[in-house]
Amino acid sequence: MPDRNKHSEAGYIGEEFFAEREKDRLHKCLVVEQAISEGYFSFDGALAAYEMDREEYEQYIAKKSSDAIFSSISGTTFAIEEKVSQPVYFEIFAKMVGNSSKTNDIDIKLERKLKRIEQQLLGISKEIGEVRSGSKEKA
Amino acid sequence: MTPVNKNDLLQIEALGFSIPGNRGGFLDFLRQHLPDLRLKDFVSEIDSQLSQLTSATLFKELDFFEKEPPTLMLQYFSEDENDEKTGLGFARTFIKYPSELVVDHDFFRLPERYRRQGKGKALILTCLKYYLECGVSRVRVDAGLENGGLVWAKLFFAATDKSEIEVILEDARLSLTTVQYLAVKNVYDVYYNRLSEGRDFPMALWSRLPGMGTILQKSHWHGELDLTDQKVLTKFNLLN
Numbered sequence: 001m002p003d004r005n006k007h008s009e010a011g012y013i014g015e016e017f018f019a020e021r022e023k024d025r026l027h028k029c030l031v032v033e034q035a036i037s038e039g040y041f042s043f044d045g046a047l048a049a050y051e052m053d054r055e056e057y058e059q060y061i062a063k064k065s066s067d068a069i070f071s072s073i074s075g076t077t078f079a080i081e082e083k084v085s086q087p088v089y090f091e092i093f094a095k096m097v098g099n100s101s102k103t104n105d106i107d108i109k110l111e112r113k114l115k116r117i118e119q120q121l122l123g124i125s126k127e128i129g130e131v132r133s134g135s136k137e138k139a
Numbered sequence: 140m141t142p143v144n145k146n147d148l149l150q151i152e153a154l155g156f157s158i159p160g161n162r163g164g165f166l167d168f169l170r171q172h173l174p175d176l177r178l179k180d181f182v183s184e185i186d187s188q189l190s191q192l193t194s195a196t197l198f199k200e201l202d203f204f205e206k207e208p209p210t211l212m213l214q215y216f217s218e219d220e221n222d223e224k225t226g227l228g229f230a231r232t233f234i235k236y237p238s239e240l241v242v243d244h245d246f247f248r249l250p251e252r253y254r255r256q257g258k259g260k261a262l263i264l265t266c267l268k269y270y271l272e273c274g275v276s277r278v279r280v281d282a283g284l285e286n287g288g289l290v291w292a293k294l295f296f297a298a299t300d301k302s303e304i305e306v307i308l309e310d311a312r313l314s315l316t317t318v319q320y321l322a323v324k325n326v327y328d329v330y331y332n333r334l335s336e337g338r339d340f341p342m343a344l345w346s347r348l349p350g351m352g353t354i355l356q357k358s359h360w361h362g363e364l365d366l367t368d369q370k371v372l373t374k375f376n377l378l379n
Contacts, residue, residue, distance in 0.1 A: 009247045011286030011356075013259035014294050017378045027293060030374050031347045040329045040344060041322075049322040050347055 296362030
């Protein structure tokens with residue numbers, strides 16, 4: 001019988017979650033995001049403390065934002081190219097959605113959904129813009 | 140949820156599990172304290188994932204204790220389970236407190252030849268599926284065995300004992316550069332300034348700070364994973 005006073009869960013069990021390099025990098029981004037969002041570090045402070053590459057973190061935020069958008073639109077997530085993970089992309093898309101909601105032939109239910117998507121897009125655009133302006137200030 | 144029945148217990152016994160006392164008493168216990176645990180399916184999945192990992196004789200045991208807090212113990216181990224290279228061991232305890240259901244991750248060892256192949260991760264995810272289904276709110280672990288101090292920190296288990304955290308902090312002070320230590324101390328200060336007696340210190344934030352990997356690898360602390368925290372579950376899903 002296992003002696004519970006001596007044993008516990010072996011660490012290599014959990015290491016399997018980080019076996020892939022991509023997962024390990026994702027984990028680091030998750031931690032940095034938590035450190036910022038919960039107020040342990042400022043944005044720049046977190047990047048410095050965790051020796052996190054700014055560009056990599058920006059890409060993580062952009063990817064996360066993209067997934068959130070397409071999940072809200074289609075109910076699923078899928079990878080999109082990095083070139084569309086830019087603030088301007090979201091702003092344009094938000095305007096398109098906003099304009100379409102002003103047409104008369106769209107029913108009220110759809111209009112409300114589109115409005116929510118528009119707000120989400122604008123919020124994400126702002127978030128990415130803030131990250132990018134932080135980059136410029138540092139440079 | 141269909142309550143567990145005698146046929147389920149017969150199937151569990153057919154897998155080789157010993158069931159304590161009389162079946163009626165065990166059924167009553169499960170229905171009263173763990174009504175949403177699909178015990179037959181849970182142990183079947185564990186058995187299918189673990190039984191092929193050893194050629195040694197296996198022991199499979201279920202135990203329950205009515206005394207407060209009511210407890211269900213599941214133990215699955217090979218006759219050589221104390222052998223660090225070949226042993227197989229898996230033990231979980233469900234504890235029904237008046238206000239919540241908690242699971243202790245007592246022990247998990249895989250034979251060396253099957254480590255780092257995703258088998259441990261698969262079993263942890265299987266367990267989480269059943270925990271969430273039957274209403275487990277917290278998973279507790281004693282982080283310390285074979286790099287566990289670092290790994291469970293990375294997996295978002297929070298530390299519950301401030302004195303254990305302070306031992307690690309002191310180790311960091313002695314081992315790290317000033318800049319590195321200040322970042323570590325900052326996380327400690329921010330957390331305990333908010334919650335002086337907090338019991339969910341975010342070890343993950345320490346786990347990725349430069350220099351802390353080595354320190355946490357040899358650390359020992361008690362941790363919990365909050366299964367009611369949607370953010371934690373989302374992170375687990377992303378790492379899956």
